[in-house]
Amino acid sequence: MNINGYTRTCGLIGNPVEHTMSPAIHNTLAQAMGENLVYVPFRVQKDGLLAAIEGAYALNLQGLNITVPYKSQVIPCLKEIDPLARLIGAVNTLVYTEGGYKGYNTDMPGLYRAMCEDGVGMEGENILILGAGGAARAVAILAAKKGAGQIILFNRTLEKANKVAEEVNAMEGKALVRALTLEDYGTLPKGEKYLAIQATNVGMFPDVEKAVIEEEEFYKRVHTGYDLIFNPAETLFMKRVRENGGKAFGGLKMLLYQGIIAYELWTGRQVDEILAQKAYSKMKKAMGIR
Ligand code: ATR
Numbered sequence: 001m002n003i004n005g006y007t008r009t010c011g012l013i014g015n016p017v018e019h020t021m022s023p024a025i026h027n028t029l030a031q032a033m034g035e036n037l038v039y040v041p042f043r044v045q046k047d048g049l050l051a052a053i054e055g056a057y058a059l060n061l062q063g064l065n066i067t068v069p070y071k072s073q074v075i076p077c078l079k080e081i082d083p084l085a086r087l088i089g090a091v092n093t094l095v096y097t098e099g100g101y102k103g104y105n106t107d108m109p110g111l112y113r114a115m116c117e118d119g120v121g122m123e124g125e126n127i128l129i130l131g132a133g134g135a136a137r138a139v140a141i142l143a144a145k146k147g148a149g150q151i152i153l154f155n156r157t158l159e160k161a162n163k164v165a166e167e168v169n170a171m172e173g174k175a176l177v178r179a180l181t182l183e184d185y186g187t188l189p190k191g192e193k194y195l196a197i198q199a200t201n202v203g204m205f206p207d208v209e210k211a212v213i214e215e216e217e218f219y220k221r222v223h224t225g226y227d228l229i230f231n232p233a234e235t236l237f238m239k240r241v242r243e244n245g246g247k248a249f250g251g252l253k254m255l256l257y258q259g260i261i262a263y264e265l266w267t268g269r270q271v272d273e274i275l276a277q278k279a280y281s282k283m284k285k286a287m288g289i290r
Helices: 022-033 046-058 083-088 107-117 134-145 158-172 182-187 236-243 252-267 273-286
Strands: 008-014 037-043 063-066 093-097 100-104 127-130 151-155 177-181 194-198 222-227 247-249
Touching: 008 022, 008 046, 022 037, 022 252, 022 273, 046 093, 046 100, 063 252, 083 100, 083 107, 083 134, 093 252, 107 134, 107 252, 127 134, 134 151, 134 158, 151 158, 151 182, 158 177, 177 182, 222 236, 236 247, 252 273
Parallel strands: 008 037, 008 063, 127 151, 127 194, 151 177, 194 222, 222 247
Antiparallel strands: 063 093, 093 100
């Protein structure tokens, strides 16, 4: 790579950032597309977020990704925010604009693009979402916006699921989302099959032997399962879905496409599927997956 006076810099702000896969995605894309752009991680301490964003802007950084724990905290530092990111309440991508950064959420569009790639649709689908935290709430909003049929949230803490359901129903102006506890899956009609999206952190490395719902009975009702977790590559949730005849997908492709969508926002260029696959292979290699 030839770094010169025209090189544009993008980067990741978070804490920690040491295990990020984003440099592998963006530097692969930039190199393959002949874009004079480099992507670097920046670890930012919690009292340094505003200074980091202002500093990045002053240094003319073209774009930033924002990760844990700053996806909501960054919102007051922005000049403008995309409507979907505002609804979700989390921003993971900043784009340089006149007067300040504009914030986007590419996590949910990334999930959607991964699903399209996998041939899985949301429109008219009855969807089960496991969890009611920030990620699950974002998935519920995405599903609502993509015209899902019925959405059922399962969560350990029912009040949290109720709150998310109320919020999304208020956004949509109709009773689209229902909240249940994890044990309540038995109330789903037998014989009916659902798309299930696993949006809790249960089953994430190193707790790979766990799933938020472990009973086979639940998985008999799932035709397709998505786990937002990408490490391990096959979670117990995915394994159970497959064992019961369903198709299962992990979070790595969502991670790829959230990066690709961010890259497209920064450069104004479209990433084709061949290149997307190349970046995906790099990520899998970085994770030790064949
Ligand atoms: P994120 O922003 O990644 O969504 P979060 O907001 O902390 O993270 O949400 C974590 C989700 O995982 C919640 O739905 C949480 O359930 P509660 O709302 O009951 O806390 C769920 N979760 C985490 N650990 C869990 C466990 N051991 N059993 C069941 N659910 C769990």
